[in-house]
Amino acid sequence: MWDDLKAHGARLKDRRIADTLDARRAEAFSAEALGLRFDYAKTTLDEGARAAIFALFDAAGVAERREAMFSGERINETEGRAVLHTALRNLDGGPVMVDGVDVMPGVLRTLGRMEAFARDVREGRFTGAGGPITDVVNIGIGGSDLGPAMATLALAPWHDGPRCHFVSNVDPADIAGVLRACDPATTLVIVASKTFTTIETMTNARTAKAWMAERVAEPAAQFAALSSALEKTGAFGIDEARVFGFEDWVGGRYSMWGPIGLSLMIAVGPEAFRAVLRGGQAMDLHFRAAPWQENLPALLAGVGIWHNQVCGHPTRAVLPYDNRLARLPAYLQQLEMESNGKGVSMDGADLPVPSGPVVWGEPGTNGQHAFYQLIHQGTQVVPCEFLVAARGAEEDLHHQHRLLVANCLAQSEALMRGRTLEEAREALRGKFEGAELERQARHRVFPGNRPSVTLAYPQLDPETLGKIVALYEHRVFVEGTVLGINSYDQWGVELGKELATALQPVVEGAAPAEGKDGSTAGLVGFLRREGL
Numbered sequence: 001m002w003d004d005l006k007a008h009g010a011r012l013k014d015r016r017i018a019d020t021l022d023a024r025r026a027e028a029f030s031a032e033a034l035g036l037r038f039d040y041a042k043t044t045l046d047e048g049a050r051a052a053i054f055a056l057f058d059a060a061g062v063a064e065r066r067e068a069m070f071s072g073e074r075i076n077e078t079e080g081r082a083v084l085h086t087a088l089r090n091l092d093g094g095p096v097m098v099d100g101v102d103v104m105p106g107v108l109r110t111l112g113r114m115e116a117f118a119r120d121v122r123e124g125r126f127t128g129a130g131g132p133i134t135d136v137v138n139i140g141i142g143g144s145d146l147g148p149a150m151a152t153l154a155l156a157p158w159h160d161g162p163r164c165h166f167v168s169n170v171d172p173a174d175i176a177g178v179l180r181a182c183d184p185a186t187t188l189v190i191v192a193s194k195t196f197t198t199i200e201t202m203t204n205a206r207t208a209k210a211w212m213a214e215r216v217a218e219p220a221a222q223f224a225a226l227s228s229a230l231e232k233t234g235a236f237g238i239d240e241a242r243v244f245g246f247e248d249w250v251g252g253r254y255s256m257w258g259p260i261g262l263s264l265m266i267a268v269g270p271e272a273f274r275a276v277l278r279g280g281q282a283m284d285l286h287f288r289a290a291p292w293q294e295n296l297p298a299l300l301a302g303v304g305i306w307h308n309q310v311c312g313h314p315t316r317a318v319l320p321y322d323n324r325l326a327r328l329p330a331y332l333q334q335l336e337m338e339s340n341g342k343g344v345s346m347d348g349a350d351l352p353v354p355s356g357p358v359v360w361g362e363p364g365t366n367g368q369h370a371f372y373q374l375i376h377q378g379t380q381v382v383p384c385e386f387l388v389a390a391r392g393a394e395e396d397l398h399h400q401h402r403l404l405v406a407n408c409l410a411q412s413e414a415l416m417r418g419r420t421l422e423e424a425r426e427a428l429r430g431k432f433e434g435a436e437l438e439r440q441a442r443h444r445v446f447p448g449n450r451p452s453v454t455l456a457y458p459q460l461d462p463e464t465l466g467k468i469v470a471l472y473e474h475r476v477f478v479e480g481t482v483l484g485i486n487s488y489d490q491w492g493v494e495l496g497k498e499l500a501t502a503l504q505p506v507v508e509g510a511a512p513a514e515g516k517d518g519s520t521a522g523l524v525g526f527l528r529r530e531g532l
């Protein structure tokens with residue numbers, strides 16, 4: 001199957017995208033669903049290659065594994081867990097069974113508890129020692145930070161609750177900066193950690209507790225926990241009434257739909273939060289039912305596979321022309337790279353093709369004035385994924401929004417068209433001549449034929465955000481299934497954690513650096529001399 005697809009890759013290697021891009025191709029290589037339009041016409045894919053990708057989906061059993069996921073089978077095989085973040089947004093769906101037990105009553109009960117607590121905080125019934133809560137500090141890292149942080153920024157126009165801050169890094173600069181801006185007497189600290197053992201989060205949580213204890217008699221009373229580890233939250237002193245747990249079938253990077261979304265819910269209110277869930281659920285239903293050719297997550301995955309595993313482009317840029325999606329690239333870095341950055345297939349064999357690509361990006365138009373030079377003219381091809389809304393939240397500044405959209409569309413057009421030597425010469429004639437004209441013109445040539453896709457949507461509202469996030473989640477699922485890997489474990493991050501723990505006494509000077517490699521010992525020596 002891979003060979004077949006790679007043969008299509010070789011056949012289409014030199015295809016000029018612009019040559020075939022009429023309205024017919026645009027329609028044939030775009031899909032509209034749930035109010036979103038996904039345009040992948042500016043790629044080298046043709047009907048034959050697309051059919052080969054769909055054949056690969058079928059050969060890999062994507063549809064069967066998709067049903068296994070939605071129906072609670074333990075598809076996270078290395079950890080023996082089901083993968084059911086979709087149950088968290090299955091608001092009006094039927095039962096979801098895990099080992100013969102319907103998990104939906106528990107999901108809805110926890111959602112109800114979160115809503116009651118969020119309302120109490122927002123409406124001033126839950127107070128700090130100094131009165132109603134003015135600031136919420138979410139302490140968490142990875143999936144316990146990126147989802148709510150990304151979504152709270154994305155939904156800023158809906159943010160009518162207390163201010164929300166996100167602390168993730170163990171670097172004291174992170175928490176110190178946030179706490180300086182807060183009054184301990186009116187701050188709620190949410191410790192978000194599925195395991196309640198993550199060293200960065202627990203260190204920051206203790207720092208926050210000590211900070212609060214200086215001004216507040218009962219600091220733990222202003223703490224809530226989002227965790228499955230009840231014993232540990234209890235040992236930290238947090239009352240069970242303010243602990244919101246979730247099951248092991250919710251992976252960290254898929255968890256913003258449940259308790260990990262509490263800070264978002266407090267910020268935008270339970271109604272808007274439910275709208276995010278509705279958007280996610282709508283994408284789930286679409287993903288389960290739509291044929292591949294109309295199926296947005298499958299198409300996005302197909303393009304991803306085409307660019308990375310077939311064409312060999314090692315990275316992809318996510319470029320939201322939507323400033324409030326500024327944290328989406330970081331969110332997707334975890335979602336995609338922690339999920340599909342695996343070198344081993346499910347059966348333990350080495351992957352026969354590259355694992356998922358490096359994902360990176362920044363909002364447009366800022367990126368245009370930073371790294372787009374490389375995208376347009378650098379020697380490596382970077383497939384781009386643009387996101388753009390028809391309308392912004394600032395209705396009175398719609399003329400400015402139109403300029404944003406023009407920039408987004410212009411970039412994908414420019415990437416595709418490029419500029420020939422003749423066009424560059426023409427633009428410079430009169431200014432330079434002879435050999436100098438030739439030299440100057442060459443600097444202004446862009447190869448073009450750089451692929452991109454565009455996801456267009458009416459407006460970044462809560463429901464649309466839910467659709468977009470679920471779209472990317474299912475893309476990861478499809479790509480991971482085709483690669484034959486487990487997208488739901490993350491063993492690769494463990495070694496660094498173990499070594500950090502082992503190095504702590506060394507950097508503190510309580511243990512010698514001997515036995516460490518020369519480079520590590522040398523760096524410890526330098527840093528200790530300089531005051532570590």
Ligand code: F6P
Pocket residue numbers: 141142143144192193194195196197198201252253338490493
């Ligand atoms: O970095 C590994 C990881 O386990 C992520 O998958 C997860 O999102 C993050 O750490 C935080 O974990 P926890 O919620 O248990 O603190």
